[in-house]
Amino acid sequence: MAHHSGEKITEGLDGLRERCMEYFALGARFAKWRAVIRIGDGMPRDANISTNAHALARYAAICQEQGLVPIIEPEVLMDGKHDSQTCFEVTARILEPHLQSVKFRVFYIPGGLLKPKMSYPEILRKPRNSRESSQMTVDCLTAHVPHELPREILFLSGGQSDEDATAHLNLMNSMSVKHPWQLSYSYGRALLHTLCKHGQVVQMKRVRMRLLIERQ
Structure with a gap:
């Protein structure tokens, strides 16, 4: 991103409407778009968050216009030297502007799917308190995701092992916190x-x- 060394913005929206029309005709019914948010010295900056939020909202609106369900993925990378609390704070900072931007542009709010990262520390940090981080993830969603958007939240694995990603999702689903979403996964x-x-x-x-x- 210009004047923001180390930060990325998502691009490639030109011609998306025509591509969505083509993909729908071929049988596609879902689409996914990813924006990368990096935690670091002074990062992410507000300009980076708002630029990515605007792009993801445009993508989501075009997808719905063409009959596709948009999966919205603002991914906070596990790279860096941050703890669970920092990840929680950054995730809270990015969720609200991203979802408000989507809410402003998308005509059917429950028709989108959110694919966030769990509030876990950077990938090499040991040991981890899995229960505490799982609780922070649920608390972050409850506080910063509008209850009408979306009906289901699909977590990305974000570099976790298959065992860790499965265990952490199970922990979140076993908690007694009341929320309106089904917590599921979209792991790669x-x-x-x-x-x-x-x-x-x-x-x-x-x-x-x-x-x-x-x-x-």
Whole structure:
């Protein structure tokens, strides 16, 4: 981002309407767009947050216009030297402007899906208090996500292992905090990493069976 060294903005919206029309005709019904937020010295800055929020809101509006369900992913990276409290504070800072921007532009608020990161410390920090961080994640969502947006929250794994990502999601769903959302997952690496390693030594039939078990 110009004048903001180390920070990224999401780009590529030109021609998105035409691409959405094409993808819908091919059978797509969901779309995902990701903005990267980095924690660091003075980061993220307000300009970085607002620029990414505006871009994700434009993407979401175009998707709904063309019949696609937008998955909105403002990802706070696990890179850096931050603890759970810092991640909580940054996540709180980015959720409200992103969702307010979406709310301003999207015509059907419950028709979008949010894909945030859990409030966990940077990836190399040990030890971690998983229960405390899970509680902070739920508290952050409850305080900063409008109850009408969305109906389901899909967490990204963000570099966690498959075991950690699954355990942390289970912890959040076992808590007694009342909220209007279903807490679920949209994992990439955490779902496929073990399967890819497994697939190097066994037949694909067994890999597919393992994937079905992971999804339950």
